[in-house]
Amino acid sequence: MSAVDVRFHMNATLLIVEDDEQMGGLLQRGFRDEGHTVVLLRTAKDALAALERTTFDAAAIDVMLPRMTGFELCRRIRSSGTTMPVILITARGAVEDRITGLDAGADDYLVKPFAFAELSARMRAHLRREMSARRPLQSGGVVLDTDAVRATVDGRLLPLSMKEFALLRLLMSRPRQTVSRLEILEEVWGSSHYFDPTLVDQYIRYLRKKMQAHECSLRILTIRGAGYQLDSSPAPP
Numbered sequence: 001m002s003a004v005d006v007r008f009h010m011n012a013t014l015l016i017v018e019d020d021e022q023m024g025g026l027l028q029r030g031f032r033d034e035g036h037t038v039v040l041l042r043t044a045k046d047a048l049a050a051l052e053r054t055t056f057d058a059a060a061i062d063v064m065l066p067r068m069t070g071f072e073l074c075r076r077i078r079s080s081g082t083t084m085p086v087i088l089i090t091a092r093g094a095v096e097d098r099i100t101g102l103d104a105g106a107d108d109y110l111v112k113p114f115a116f117a118e119l120s121a122r123m124r125a126h127l128r129r130e131m132s133a134r135r136p137l138q139s140g141g142v143v144l145d146t147d148a149v150r151a152t153v154d155g156r157l158l159p160l161s162m163k164e165f166a167l168l169r170l171l172m173s174r175p176r177q178t179v180s181r182l183e184i185l186e187e188v189w190g191s192s193h194y195f196d197p198t199l200v201d202q203y204i205r206y207l208r209k210k211m212q213a214h215e216c217s218l219r220i221l222t223i224r225g226a227g228y229q230l231d232s233s234p235a236p237p
Helices: 003-010 021-033 044-053 070-079 095-103 116-133 162-172 181-189 198-213
Strands: 013-017 037-041 058-062 086-090 108-111 137-139 142-145 150-153 219-223 227-231
Touching: 013 021, 013 044, 021 037, 021 116, 037 044, 044 070, 058 070, 058 116, 070 086, 070 095, 086 095, 086 116, 095 108, 108 116, 137 162, 142 162, 162 181, 162 198, 162 227, 181 198, 181 227, 198 219
Parallel strands: 013 037, 013 058, 058 086, 086 108
Antiparallel strands: 137 142, 142 150, 219 227
């Protein structure tokens, strides 16, 4: 791990939203012992107020909060434009609940009871990903400003949905590499277990249509039986 990675992780500012006093205290102490700054809050209302005052690097949010669920809190976080990693933690492990959490914008979903070491490892993985994602990506005239979640083609705006942007970012971050449908589901939708792989094909079609309409020289190649690959070489005549 580079010096930049260590500094980022050891000084991350984390938001923990947990109304159970014992569980909240355990999470707060655990992350503080790892060197993080931790803000522990009991309600979604307090969390929303804190988000207006403080920039957090990531959040762990309990689903069963009083008056406003963790699902709704996650939706509001995403609707505000905040892209920080969000891990939902809950005793509800049904498939429907996991799908609801991921659809609400969560990056991960951890079912109680769990070992703190697992939550910590997932948090580190999401922090690494988020730090890497903040670097602008550029290829074939396309520039992805990951902080502003903005894509341009030769300086012209390329309007993309959040999922389209995340999909293009993943492909651009792996130049000349084939990315499988399952990998795309894991990275963009947060799970390869609860989503049909044909969803990837659908969003690839959306992306191709928009890129072609904006005369983008980048091409998304279908690697039969393997996945997709981004190609920046000139299209054949």
